[in-house]
Amino acid sequence: MTVLDFSTTLGNAWFPAPTFTASGCASSGRELAQFFDLKDMGAVVTKSVMMKARTGRPTPRMAETPSGMLNSIGLQGPGIDAFLAKDIPYLVEQKARVIVSIAGETIEEYSTLARKLRSVSGISAIEVNISCPNVENRGLVFACDPEASRRVIDGVRRTIGGELPIIAKLSPDVTDLVAIARGVVDSGADGLALINTVLGMVINLDTMRPHLGGKTGGLSGPAIRPVAVRAIYQVHAAMPQTPILGMGGVSSGRDALEMIAAGASGVSIGTASFGNPTAIMTIQNELKDLIIAKGFTSLRQVIGYAHRPDEAKDE
Amino acid sequence: MTVLDFSTTLGNAWFPAPTFTASGCASSGRELAQFFDLKDMGAVVTKSVMMKARTGRPTPRMAETPSGMLNSIGLQGPGIDAFLAKDIPYLVEQKARVIVSIAGETIEEYSTLARKLRSVSGISAIEVNISCPNVENRGLVFACDPEASRRVIDGVRRTIGGELPIIAKLSPDVTDLVAIARGVVDSGADGLALINTVLGMVINLDTMRPHLGGKTGGLSGPAIRPVAVRAIYQVHAAMPQTPILGMGGVSSGRDALEMIAAGASGVSIGTASFGNPTAIMTIQNELKDLIIAKGFTSLRQVIGYAHRPDEAKDE
Amino acid sequence: MSTINKNATQIVATVVSNKRVGQYHQLIINIGELAALCKPGNFVAINVGGENSRMILRRAFAISRVSTNTISGGTLELIVAPHGQGSRWLCSQSEGSTLDIVVPLGTAFGIPTEPVQALLVGGGYGSAPLFGLAEVLNAKGCRVDMLLGASTASKIYAPMEGKRAVNSLRIYTEDGSMGQSGRVTEPIKALIEDMNIAVIYSCGPMAMLSAIDAITRGTHVVHQCAVEESMACGIGICMTCVLPVADESGNIFMLRSCIDGPVMDGSFVQWDKVGEVL
């Protein structure tokens, strides 16, 4: 029997398994705990939290599309204080590893959020969501602007000090993803989360108007997986030392393996949990079995494997 | 019985129906003529032709993905001279309307191609493909660079004179699609084709390497439809006077209607024809029936309908 | 945070039967011992389209009735309208086919502790969960009157055996093809005044629920309605199914109709703000 080292790291944070929730797709964790034990998976990535409580976008907030869905939630949430008071203690009590995702409307807000998190125990890393296409920032998403991206991460880095790993979550809706990635890593990000949703729209043919209350929404699910794999591959090729948390349409162990081979150190599972509450555990188990079946003895050997030169062309 | 005016225009070109082939998804038209009469549809958009014959990218050139596919053809083709000698006469003989798609490796090449087309009769419009992600141009795709896009269109416009409408085909893989669109229209494009494929990748889990010979490929099919609808809606909102040829995952009359309501004057059908050789005729008929069922008397009334303010909220 | 989904389980269940009833399909599904945990108002979430489906989200259906003493184990009944691709697929599943189903989900109708008079109002397939509810109320000694409405006769679901637990049943169709002609909400005001109605249970289109709320507003009648919002997950993790709901102090929150509902107190729902930004 092969023993597999299934653990992974993102910066200085260690996780027993490389399978995480995706931000915004597991609420605060409680709801999924009904279906499996949260401590059995890699980590819970919490829904992006902002300074103040937010009611989000008008409904309808979702539309199913071929092998995907659009969402336009608009970062509904309780605000950082209520989140720290209620959600973090629960997750810590469950012995879950926790990555807190933060989102701000201003560069300032990100730093303030980071300050709030600095002294909280039980957090493994911070994911900085600079890519949510649903939040209005004079029409511009942070992650679409290299300069703004850098400044957000810089602010968070300064505030948080050197302890907590910072993972910058990027949008694929840019001309030059590698340039944005380089910018945020230069500014102090320890890792990258790739990818957030792709901007999309559905027209409701009964009303003949955009279906979503927020008009546009973020496309997620298997439909975008090839885009996510490309993004991970491109960025890993350019910056092989930077750990990547891959996501976008992962719904089976083979999908997760694709991302890890492309260069991801871990994989977040979002939309798949909507169709399947136990998706994360299923994917985690399938991934483990696949890696063992391929003869690897540690997850690390697989990370970025697709970049190696072909040894044997006849494979 | 309602009589529907199903015709549409792109610049000064008139078409009896708004349903076209998509460039590269109908070869030169002959192969589809086996399944229906080419003159019965809006127009044949030919595969992007370059100056010289090209063998294209190595195989494998395709991978199926959830509700989509990746292709990496690399503009295989006979070169403009053979194309003009063989393919155009055939299409003209079939009484098909023809939009010729051109692609170049240099700004110069586009102009030269335009010069070759200037005096050819039987062509309704030129589609300028500046967005193919498969062609290497020091790693940069024309359509991802506002300046290069403008210069290509400017060169073609000057060469072609004022007669033939120029449709610039753009890539969705950019941060600011509207800016690129404005640039090419300012440089003389009469219309826009939206969207070309989205850059993607699949890892082959047997070889653990990128599946496609060309590593990355273009994602097409229903998976990208929400991205295409969004692109059309955004650009039509910013430039309501510019005709748009919409495409990306259209596989039914309702999909085509979605694009027209979002702002497209016509719709190209690509990948759907691979799964269904008669897709274009089916979609054309379904679209017609849908528009009539909704009580419209001309296609023009539907173009951009989704942008109108809600008259009645209870619709 | 609600703990209401504590019994929710994902299982593969077998279709025991599938019959057409008017414009609906009645599906009986074997869910074994989980049947005992289902309460009127709860719903299920079902995977649709089979293994290679491009439909990635589950579809929600109210539990119409459960049966715990069947030979084949516990079963539940669904009344499914063939609406779009997913529900049509479900309606095409024949006896013996298997379904991936999460059950039971969501809040249940609150059952009064005293034997009060209850009015049950159903619109279209919304009547489905009301018959199971009627049985429970009946067993509690409540008087149960029922109003069912739909646009046309074939959209009225009112099974023979369901009527046993009901003291009176009146049917309304907009085209007059069955029962009385008109909307099901029309007689409610008079009924509240004539009879000593303590609680209205309603299930049906949002416009119907909202109209009932307008009628009960300012009265002593409690309005428990089962809302129906577009749901991506059905288990509280996606935030797509929210409704504006006020708390006792009037603060408005966007509550998830899948986990803080589908049964809600109608007087707290901000019907005029549904679909608006707060």
Added chain:
Amino acid sequence: MSTINKNATQIVATVVSNKRVGQYHQLIINIGELAALCKPGNFVAINVGGENSRMILRRAFAISRVSTNTISGGTLELIVAPHGQGSRWLCSQSEGSTLDIVVPLGTAFGIPTEPVQALLVGGGYGSAPLFGLAEVLNAKGCRVDMLLGASTASKIYAPMEGKRAVNSLRIYTEDGSMGQSGRVTEPIKALIEDMNIAVIYSCGPMAMLSAIDAITRGTHVVHQCAVEESMACGIGICMTCVLPVADESGNIFMLRSCIDGPVMDGSFVQWDKVGEVL
């Protein structure tokens, strides 16, 4: 430009039967009068996964045999290996289900005008079209010898009735579980020398075809092989299925294996350049 798909038609056809044969499924499909237009070497393209499928491309299968004088109209036979999602779906289709199929497609094996000696070499399910071909050759008075190979016995497809048209049949398996142990290409060199083989017809994995080409190269033996490249459209409009093929003057073109093939003259295919940039 080829005009070979002139009979290609898209129809909805009924599955007449579906039987397991070793690791394959034998599907008989009613295609009515189109059966008369199918020639050995032609293939079909089938929609897979049903109405809500996330698989958007057709799957290609060689026509194994056709029958024009059946009561149910003309039928064709496919031998399908359950490989991935699409072929597995096809293998699960039962009698009476309907398939969206385009038929017949591609080039056919060239039939000699003289009664020559022919060697037919099949790998795995590649043997399927060879039995239909054998019948045609046999009717032309050709001597037909056949070699079939696979990794293991259950991957050898060699139906009883198919053998009637064959003068000799030898089977090779790599694990020795059936026939002789070894590769099907091993005896070819000796056979060419010993017998007066004029033409080799081959169908199977690309590596097998390429190995046969190496053997026939420099001999007078004509090599007609049915290639198998990944196809997105099957009708010549997508350019995904190309192979490097030389013309008489040695110029190399990327030809579409769906429309300029699948049957090609093996000596023109640039086997060493398959999958390379030219």
